[in-house]
Amino acid sequence: MNTRFLEAFVWVVRLGSFRGAAERLNLTQAAISSRIASLEEDFGQRLFDRDPRELKLTSAGRVLLSYAERMLEIGRDMQAAMRTNSELSGTLRIGVVETIVHTWLIDFLNALKSRHGALEIQLTAEPTHRLHDDLRRGQLDIAIQTDAVLDETIRNREIGLMPMGWIGPPSGAGAAKTMLTLAELAERPLIAMTRGSQPHLALLDTCRREGVTPKTIHCVSSIAAIIRLAGAGFGAAVLPLAAIRAELAAGTLSIIPCTASLGPLRLVVSHRIDPTTRAAEVVAALASEEALKFALDVGAEMATPAREG
Template sequence: MNLRFVEAYYWVVSLQSVSRAAEKLFITQSAMSSRIAALEDELGVLLLDRRDKQFQLTVAGKRFFTYAQRLLELQREIKAEMGAGTHAATSLRIGAIESVLHSWLIPWVQHMREALPGFELELTVETTPVLVEQVRRGTLDVAVAALPSAGDGLRSRALPAMEMVFVGHRELHRKRRYLLADLAGFELLTFQRGSQPHVALIDFFRQDGLEPRRVHAISSISAMAELVEGGFGVATLPLAAVRQIGARKPLKVLSCERKLLPLPVHVSYRDDPTSSLTRTVVDAMLTHLGVSTNHRKNR
């Protein structure tokens, strides 16, 4: 049995799409369809129900998927035992929100480069909704975002939340401590509308019966830092990012009578029975952040 055809079938089922599976394996959609057809011919059964446009497995297809996963895992174990691919380049598609990029991502990448000399990184920096959808569709292998991805075959782990702070201009905001009423009078900058920081900021003031003068939704930390530097207003940013950017800009963390809610961070990924790379990379990320590597499957 050709295991390339088995792998093709595994990803078609996992991603519930011939086109997305073809994209993941870097082959054409027609080549992917041919591999599935050849596998069906060899097994003597139909695996996919092609009678309508909706993705659906046959009864035989559901049964064979379990065998396909076991076959691919066995192939991976044999290669690991025999030492195959030990020195091969390893590429992984990772997506992250900008808050992570400006905090611990770069030191982690530097560590990975030393630990896995053949590690090749394909990095996407996007908003949480985009990253969650991309890892669900299989266009990313790992996503680090403010929300976990959910779906069959997906796993997620909570990472340490990021402390959020009010940030102003060092020369324009000189008070030692600010009341909520003081902050409500500023032009406020936070992340995109509907995001956790945006919703948390609005609730933050409403709990005290206050309405902010104006809240601007900005998707970029760099843009918010530039606006604060230009005297536009006060931003809510992760403290870790401020410590990095603040070394180059006249930014100041504003002391407030109450603390903002922290920004939750989750790593989401899909287990790959053909390779241990995803698990290795996620484990390295968890270890770097001081989180237990004991994985529990989230379905």
């Protein structure tokens, strides 16, 4: 997505007119109109209600505004960082949780290779608590995971949320067709990720809130393994929906209707402070940018950006 188009959109909103945005960006009014039209074509929705007396955002325009402002902010952060380190080199050790592997990791690595081809990346995928330990011990430079690392040598930045759901086999293959209570759902085995992970804790918190004691909770570290278990009807799984969007679209998994809702999966990028290089800071900003792009692409049902401030 062209950030110049987003910049034009934001300035039209701030100044209340296409003419004002054109003057601010030293462009013609026709160029501003063309950029807004391109955005509307990309998203398939009108962004403005064009009243002769007043320019008003549509509901789609209001949704896009928060994303656009955030993306431009990330762009400014990256430009500032790049002015200090125009060429990144050396080795950067990055750790991610499984959810990132199943969502926007490939796009992130491709962007990293395109912008900083001289930077050698060493990648590992581990649960959050292990990534925290490795980051504190200096065995990682960056961790993309689910909780802030409380350490004065490490900086944290929230990069978004991913809704979680109760997941089961395909519809028609033993999947629930009616709304279930958590007590009914817990009559079968429940499957969560690693013990102490956000999905596991979300499951336990929801059970406590509903006064339900599950008979069996299986803790499995691999999302791929959980997908196979849930798809075979072995149990009801707790998973971030974005990580299984392909399976949901293909109908190989389905969302189990349940009266008990789960909180979202929180995502954080953490990096070590290194006075000798800003490579980790620059790459952490790129991770934040990719998280935002992913949220914009898949929509709020799958992912939402971090709130500003």
